[in-house]
Amino acid sequence: MWRVFLCAILTHDRGHLMQSARLPDCRSGLHGQIEAWRSEALKGDEDMSVGDSESTGREQAATELARATRTACREASHARRDARKRRRLLFLRGLDATLFGHRMPEAAFLAEQVGWHRDCMDDSCVKCGTTLFRFESREGGCGECRGRRALHEAVIRLGRYAPPLSQWVPAVKSRAWFSMAHHLGRELGQQARDAVYAGRLPQPELVTWVPVHWIRRLWRGIDHAQTIARATANELGVPCCSLLAARWSRGQVHGDRRQRTSNAGRFHLKRGVQHAMARHILLVDDVQTTGTTAQDAFRALRDLRPKSLSLAVCAVSDPPRRNALRASQSTPRGPRWESRGEASGGGSPESEANGPRMY
Ligand SMILES: [Zn+2]
Numbered sequence: 001m002w003r004v005f006l007c008a009i010l011t012h013d014r015g016h017l018m019q020s021a022r023l024p025d026c027r028s029g030l031h032g033q034i035e036a037w038r039s040e041a042l043k044g045d046e047d048m049s050v051g052d053s054e055s056t057g058r059e060q061a062a063t064e065l066a067r068a069t070r071t072a073c074r075e076a077s078h079a080r081r082d083a084r085k086r087r088r089l090l091f092l093r094g095l096d097a098t099l100f101g102h103r104m105p106e107a108a109f110l111a112e113q114v115g116w117h118r119d120c121m122d123d124s125c126v127k128c129g130t131t132l133f134r135f136e137s138r139e140g141g142c143g144e145c146r147g148r149r150a151l152h153e154a155v156i157r158l159g160r161y162a163p164p165l166s167q168w169v170p171a172v173k174s175r176a177w178f179s180m181a182h183h184l185g186r187e188l189g190q191q192a193r194d195a196v197y198a199g200r201l202p203q204p205e206l207v208t209w210v211p212v213h214w215i216r217r218l219w220r221g222i223d224h225a226q227t228i229a230r231a232t233a234n235e236l237g238v239p240c241c242s243l244l245a246a247r248w249s250r251g252q253v254h255g256d257r258r259q260r261t262s263n264a265g266r267f268h269l270k271r272g273v274q275h276a277m278a279r280h281i282l283l284v285d286d287v288q289t290t291g292t293t294a295q296d297a298f299r300a301l302r303d304l305r306p307k308s309l310s311l312a313v314c315a316v317s318d319p320p321r322r323n324a325l326r327a328s329q330s331t332p333r334g335p336r337w338e339s340r341g342e343a344s345g346g347g348s349p350e351s352e353a354n355g356p357r358m359y
Pocket residue numbers: 125126127128129130141142143144145146
């Protein structure tokens with residue numbers, strides 16, 4: 001009898017039973033023990049020849065106990081299955097981050113969240129993309145490039161190399177941030193279209209990009225300039241072709257301006273690109289620092305006898321002397337990152353980590 005009473009207590013205390021059932025070693029033992037108690041109780045009732053009504057009540061209690069046991073075991077099984085799923089998902093996420101890059105936020109949402117917009121075209125020099133001072137004339141180029149001969153017609157950009165662009169643009173290639181590359185490419189296409197309407201840029205007939213060596217592309221998991229260029233061409237509605245190939249050279253990320261200049265002569269024209277002869281070509285790159293890379297690519301593209309060569313870049317790094325002058329004239333106006341980047345003398349790929357992280 002006392003065993004039947006104990007079984008009834010266990011039936012009411014379902015939480016305790018479930019907790020016991022979650023333990024894999026104890027589950028089968030508990031279930032078997034309860035079944036043994038149930039059969040013994042029924043056998044004892046038959047031996048003692050108790051009344052029919054009391055026997056029926058004990059039978060119902062034993063049936064309830066068995067049902068509660070089955071339910072607890074089923075719930076414990078589901079809990080173990082969910083835990084296995086969670087472990088498998090965590091493993092796959094870790095594997096995904098290791099093999100295919102990091103998890104980065106969605107670019108359009110991030111740009112909207114921090115209130116970033118591309119610069120007005122009048123803010124930069126049409127010949128070299130350098131940020132103009134208020135006292136500089138928009139005609140004939142800035143003080144850096146006035147009187148110099150260039151291979152290209154115009155340079156358009158999204159902004160100065162300062163936060164948040166100085167954090168987003170390097171992250172595109174170092175972290176394979178495809179959504180940001182697509183977003184910047186679309187913005188660049190809209191900027192190019194506005195420049196065409198304003199008469200600052202010849203209507204592009206072909207978009208190409210500054211290539212990277214295939215080993216570097218394989219290592220990074222992204223050809224950042226190609227991804228940006230395809231989004232730009234898609235926005236402009238013109239074809240995007242691979243015209244140039246890159247020779248192996250020292251990386252550009254860790255070199256200073258003098259080392260970047262010494263890397264000249266590393267692009268050559270691909271074979272079978274005669275369809276691109278005599279076109280208005282728009283070259284796309286992520287950052288312009290000294291302009292040597294773009295000029296080297298333009299030098300290789302000259303063999304196609306293009307009608308015009310133009311450059312579209314996401315960010316332009318101003319010369320250090322202009323940054324110093326701007327820092328001395330910095331005002332607290334403008335967005336939060338603008339004043340902080342200027343105050344820290346930023347605006348150069350050599351100092352990428354200015355300002356707070358914005359991704
Ligand atoms: Zn200029």
